[in-house]
Amino acid sequence: MSTRRDFLRQSALATAGTMLIPGFLKAFDGNTLLPDHKKLVVIQLSGGNDGLNTIIPYRNDLYYKMRPKLAINSATVLKAGDELGFHPALSKLNRLYDQGYLGVINNVGYPNPDRSHFRSMDIWHTASNSDEYWQTGWLGRYLDSQCNHCSTGHQAIEIDDVLGLALKGGQQKGMAVRNPKKLHDTLKRDLFQQLSMQQEHDEPMVSYLYKSLAETVSSADYIYSKSTIAKSKVTYPDSEFANRLKTIAQLINSGIDTRVYYASLSGFDTHVNQANSHERLLLTYGEAVDSFVTDLEQHNNFESVMIMTFSEFGRRVVQNASGGTDHGTANNLLLINKSLKQRGFINETPDLEKLDSGDLIHTVDFRSIYATLLDHWLGADADMILGNKFSRLGFV
């Protein structure tokens, strides 16, 4: 088991001479996240994925009645359970289902749902109630709880250029890295290298900025040097999203000590002519996830990786007049892992008879899923992180 000091020494050796370790970083010994092989990958489908056209209630007449044009023809549905099946573009997800690697939780949401994208996403990111406004994200608070005084941001990585709220804690923040090599190259410039070597300043706020920069340079260095260790034999589909998952696989398979990864796929706000665009998105999602899982399997890492896919809300049950769907509320949430304790369709199918102003009514609070993951998967204090007690589910 290597300590933080070891890795700093190693990464300094790896880039001999180009990066000197700032004194204040040397002072840290250990105190990082406990090394544990379990990792969480969160996939965000931005825009509000149409859950009913993702996992389809193909025997439900109401579904076909309320979506005369948009419903997926039951003949083409990839039937998985007695009542539910997959969109034809999701054959790869169907494979994971058949292998027992997929768990679907239906009717996930929260009380007094908000139908605005940014507000509902905020609620999912912070795990607040819908009448509360929190400034920190649930995974950021996980970092706060785990790594008191720990000095790098790569304990949680978002594959993006901009860090989202979910990974921002009160003291700790995750790190946004879209491309480890590019970030490394950017920070390799003389300016950043020189600045990252300075630390002592009279004014604490100046020191804070220099320290943040030094940590960024050191983390980017570490991530880049590690990211090239594993070689993927899997051919990923040609999409930005697949690239992002490939980067995650690369980092996991290289043995980097990151516990949480975050990646987004956007375009799910399908108000108009949904059929084609939604199909394309599901295909992109399913194929990329399939390659990702295969990649992890080949490196014997699938067991230790939990993949959770969510969207800020589902869509209205009734189709709209433009061949699309409008913002809804409760939705399904997907879990992928090699040894789920509950798999397949974990709870009841959506009830299309009992709607709340045309929208599905949630039966599972998404924070129960967060709590289960934090507690049972990441070994953290979920109640403290979520600021509330939520019942645990049985999938871990």
Place this chain on the structure above:
Amino acid sequence: MINNAHLHNRAAFGVSVVASNLKTGKELFKNNTQNKPLQVVVKPELDLQDMKSLSAEDRKKIFQKSRKQVLELNVAWLQQMTDPQVALREKMTFFWHDHFACRTQVAFLAQQLNNTIRKHALGSFKNLLMAVSKDPAMLQFLNNQQNKKDSPNENFAREVMELFTLGRGNYTEEDIKNAARAFTGWASNPLTGEFVFRERVHDAGQKIFKGKSGNFSGEEIIDMLLDDPQTATFITTKIWNYFVSQEVQDQEVIKSLAKDFYNSGYDIEKLMMQIFQSEWFYELRFVGNRIKSPVELLTGIQLHTAGRFQDELSPLFIQRTLSQVLFYPPNVGGWPQGKEWIDSSSLTFRLSLPGILLRNESTDIQAKDDGDVNNLINQPRKSTVTFSVNWSLLANRFASGGSEENLEAVEQFLLMRPTSKDNKTMISRFAAAGSNETEFIQRAFTAYMSLPEYQLN
């Protein structure tokens, strides 16, 4: 010693390179009578009655146009922030824009609220609070259209107390329930974009609020909130955190400022004058240690270089990448502050920004998508940033002496805290690679602005 640059950093958006001498606090306040309302959107473009008779296609076009106008408003305001004539008023408007955070897709309503805030930005907080509380965009944003006698919606009442006046923990849930009843019927007329009181859905019954009972109206609730000195304390503390220091809180001074603020009948101008004309405001412990918000960083670079964006998308792209888009606060709580702005990627981008703007360095940064297909702000996914600076103008001012002297002048102009010897050496080497005076100055500006110290004002 009175440092006017410090004054201009905090009371305005920074020091302009073309200003020959800096206004003193007194002069700054003398100017504030000027008020330039934003006039991007001419009239309410959304006539909901007529809307019903329109085809879906035409309706979509109107919404699209309105959303585009919100972005035009954004760019127009950003531009106005660098106008020295109204700098103080614009800074206050920016502060209240954050305090009274609101989003609307209707450009006219966005402009109207912004202009209402601008009008009262230095006036009486009483008038400001009442005007914002009766503002159609705000009432819609906080769901007061749905707040009716038979089905009260508490959102508006809660935020008025939690965010606008008392602050969390200074009221009870019962206060919220009763205040919500008093605000029933506060709505807006979609045809005119004006406040209306719908008496039919108003609950005129007896309420108990903050220990008193009566058939309170919404106005009376607001008056009672203003009667509570806690409102003065809450607002003064927020102003202190924003304009003076988030890190160092001098409780004695804050207490006395709050008391004076309350006794003045909530005179904002008086409060700000007290702060900016005090001696303590200019003490070193409050200078050059506040992290600029993205909008302040952006306007600061414009003022420091007298540079201008050559297209509308560039400033929007930068606002998005740094997570502060005018008219799009993250939620009703407003934007983060101080260290909350800094993470590894935002810091890297902030330090790279001068190179991108001033030396046309390329960037392939992708700003985040907020999921909303109709939000035009999501559309320029990548952007080439175009920004132009008249460097010979700057060379005239800063390249008159020896190179060391010149660098010293640039540093003093751009940084509130001197940087390290190592950095000075690095910058001097970098600037010396310029083939003439103009290039020397361009390089010196870029390098000094790329230092972490430049993130502070």
